[in-house]
Amino acid sequence: MWDAYIKGFKAYLMLERGMSDNTVEAYLHDVAMLRDHMQDEHKEISLQQMELAHLQSFLQSIHELELAASTQSRILSGVKSFFRYMALEEILRKDPTQLLEAPKQKRALPHVLSIADIDKLFEAIDHSTPEGTRNRAMLETMYSCGLRVSELITLKLTNLYLDVGFIKVLGKGDKERLVPIGEEAINQIQIYREHIRSHVSIKRGQEDVLFLNRRGAGMSRIMVFYIIKDLAAKAGLSGEIHPHTLRHSFATHLVEGGADLRAVQEMMGHKSITTTEIYTHLDRSYLRNTLEKFHPRYK
Template sequence: MWDANINGFKAYLRIERSMSENTVEAYLHDVTMLRDYAHQSLADKSANTLCLQDLQLFLQYVNELELSAGTQARILSGLKSFYAYLELEGMLAEDPTEMLEAPKLKRALPVVLSIEELDMLFAQIDHSTPEGLRNRAMLETMYSCGLRVSELISLAISHLYLDIGFVRVVGKGNKERLVPIGGEAVKHIRIYREHIRAKMEPKKGNEDILFLNRRNSSLSRVMVFMILKDLAIKAGLKKTIHPHTLRHSFATHLVEAGADLRAVQEMMGHKSITTTEIYTHLDRSFLRNTMEKYHPRFNP
């Protein structure tokens, strides 16, 4: 029964909810955790016979694993989606997750690189190698457009409109958005395409992928992380840097320069403006300058 429910849930997330593969895999992992817990600690109950108290015991077990509050909140979100699916399919009289509470989340400010630190990072790239030319084009694109790593590694050649300075990005839930791309990124993409990409023979299914690895396939998320980590070490940067750092830096630099928050939200592909607003809290001098400029009774 569990396996049938999980397979149905998987199809529901992909087809009806149009969720990204990463989110689908995460939610399936969460439900599988619940299934295993039910087998071991809840007398092998089926999903539709678990009650609120059973689920509370499961969340207590998850908490004892010392997972982060963010991960625990994601697990709860996965369970709620799973039970919403069961209710939709008529397998439940009532949803037992309605009274479950999520752990309180501490919203940490993201790590951001300054312009000088970005220059230091890019300066470590070896432009004499095919990988170096690819990496420069790749990281310039990531920073110029504020891309998620999943959006970067799936970026299609057919989605480049470099003559008019735009790229079409496929984001979470297969939602598309048009994002402006800067001159530096355009220049390095053209160098990479002319001197490296044009001479490669992509594996089947990768013909339209822009950035390829040595095996002529799309790059992995881990590979992008390792490239950045290696460059950061060479540059002597002490900050913890990962692919999302370039995305955070993109948004922060725009907001600090006075960009409209709604425009930044659209370029980032954020569903809610609340997500974008975190970037207004990163630069205290920006906040002070805003007060000095607009508050009628602010005395510096």
């Protein structure tokens, strides 16, 4: 019986919710974990008979696997979506997940580079090579616009409005947003397009992609990761530095400079303001460090 319901759930996620293949697979994996738990621990209980206690038992079992709280929350999200679908289809009379609470998560503050460290990172780029010119344009764009790496590598020529200082970005859930872009990033993109990209033999279907590898295809996420990791090592920067570090640094520097949180939310493409609010915590840390450094009573 489970398999038939899971099959219907898959169709619902793909056709009605329009979710990506990766998200659908993750949700199906979550429900499969619940199915396996029920068949092992509560075999006599049908799906229609499931209650809050059975789901709490499932949560306890994944907690015992010592999974991160964020992973447990993601699994719970998939399971809740499944039961919402079951209630929507009137397969169940009530949704037993309504009172189910997610494990509490510690919200870690992201690693952020100072403005001086950003400069060091850019100075480590070898501008004498075609790849160096491209990498400078990529990093300037990421930092200027606060892009996710997925947004950077899918950035299209037809979505550049450099004459008015904006780019159109395809974010999470295929949601588009307009983001302002700084003069230095515009300058580096134009140098890259004119002197490097124009000499690349472009693969079919990649003609509209802005940033290309030497074979004329779009950049991969892992390649951008390696580029930044290599530059960070050359610049002598400590800590775990990856593409998202530039995005975090973008938001933090805006908040430190007094930017409106709603404006930062819009530029970052955050669905909820609470996601953006993490940067106010970073800002408080910055303010305290400033106080400790410059106030005579803290010295």
